[in-house]
Amino acid sequence: MTQPVSLNCDCCGAHYQRVALEPGQWARCVRCNETLESAGLFTPQAWLASVLAALITFLLANGFAVATLSFQGSAQSSTFLGAVAATWHAGYGLVAVLTALVGFVLPLLMLILLLLLLAPLAAGRLPGYFDLALKVLGLVRPWCMVPVFLVGALVSIVKLIDLASLVVGIGLYATAVSAVFFTVFSRLSPERLRFMALDAGLPVHMPGARRAPSPACLPRAWALLLSAAILYIPANALPVMSIQAINGNSAHTILGGVIELARLGSWEIAAVVFIASVFVPIFKILLLGLLLWQTQRRIETGLRRRTRLFRLVEAIGPWSMLDVFVVILLVALGQFGNLLSIEPGGGAVAFGAVVVLTMVAAHSFDPRLAWRWAGHRRRTHDVSRQAQPVTQG
Numbered sequence: 001m002t003q004p005v006s007l008n009c010d011c012c013g014a015h016y017q018r019v020a021l022e023p024g025q026w027a028r029c030v031r032c033n034e035t036l037e038s039a040g041l042f043t044p045q046a047w048l049a050s051v052l053a054a055l056i057t058f059l060l061a062n063g064f065a066v067a068t069l070s071f072q073g074s075a076q077s078s079t080f081l082g083a084v085a086a087t088w089h090a091g092y093g094l095v096a097v098l099t100a101l102v103g104f105v106l107p108l109l110m111l112i113l114l115l116l117l118l119a120p121l122a123a124g125r126l127p128g129y130f131d132l133a134l135k136v137l138g139l140v141r142p143w144c145m146v147p148v149f150l151v152g153a154l155v156s157i158v159k160l161i162d163l164a165s166l167v168v169g170i171g172l173y174a175t176a177v178s179a180v181f182f183t184v185f186s187r188l189s190p191e192r193l194r195f196m197a198l199d200a201g202l203p204v205h206m207p208g209a210r211r212a213p214s215p216a217c218l219p220r221a222w223a224l225l226l227s228a229a230i231l232y233i234p235a236n237a238l239p240v241m242s243i244q245a246i247n248g249n250s251a252h253t254i255l256g257g258v259i260e261l262a263r264l265g266s267w268e269i270a271a272v273v274f275i276a277s278v279f280v281p282i283f284k285i286l287l288l289g290l291l292l293w294q295t296q297r298r299i300e301t302g303l304r305r306r307t308r309l310f311r312l313v314e315a316i317g318p319w320s321m322l323d324v325f326v327v328i329l330l331v332a333l334g335q336f337g338n339l340l341s342i343e344p345g346g347g348a349v350a351f352g353a354v355v356v357l358t359m360v361a362a363h364s365f366d367p368r369l370a371w372r373w374a375g376h377r378r379r380t381h382d383v384s385r386q387a388q389p390v391t392q393g
Ligand SMILES: [Zn+2]
Pocket: 009, 010, 011, 012, 013, 014, 029, 030, 031, 032, 033, 034
């Protein structure tokens, strides 16, 4: 490193000089204890190879059926996009667009962006669009929900297996591999890619110190959070889907679905759906509300714990999409004319909106504000303080 590079902590706003890390080491913020940078074992070439493999797997996952359901002599199979189309044709355009975005469009865009960034880096070049692509990547990353769709598909299979005979398709296996890739790629943050280019000796532009956190983020986050809390009521009160069968019609709410799974003896799946669809949204709304209130009241205690809890709220955000994915798959697979037909319900629309609103609320809150109002100014922790390298294990 020829000249000192500064490193900003996104959680508390502290400022550091970047220190050289050995592979397997990471640097932690001495103030809030969040990870500032971790030294990867992969070269840009290795990352490029895994992105190419992920792209092929992702296309396979979407080109082949997730499952085929056989019922009274006829069979119905569906891909992920087939499930989106079935939801669209059932008159639930908003749910269709939302699931298409988080399950297909944005994950595909993320892979294309990684490819466009890593291919030149692997060849030792810095593309002209480097900064723009990193910016878009930062916006797209939190909305890629392939691992959530995988668990949703597994839940759908458990729900359908008692109803009719079901065969798992290549699409599901490919989705499982894709989910692993996307989990690994969550480590490829824009900062990480920037440092990768810097370490390769490329003339990369390093952003300076971030602007001070603005108190304007609080009313915005409150408005989004309160909207989510209000919509959480119809999300649970209205049915997320209805089943029309020869032996009668039935409407299913989220909690009703959990009880039914438990009644069928699938306790583990019932617990997964309960945690993702009932516990996580309530936990997220209450916890974010508490964090916003504590910041607004300028409470100075427990800042490290609060920062950790905010990170947790961000991390669990996408998992409440689980039930929405279950609904669209059941709608696509459960189409057997008069014998059996599954339609989405208004609860699914409200539920999708709750997930989006809580995630946007969390993203619009700046956790650095709590530190700043507690008197931790950026200047007092200036570049003289070095990030601490920590060895793994
Ligand atoms: Zn920090």
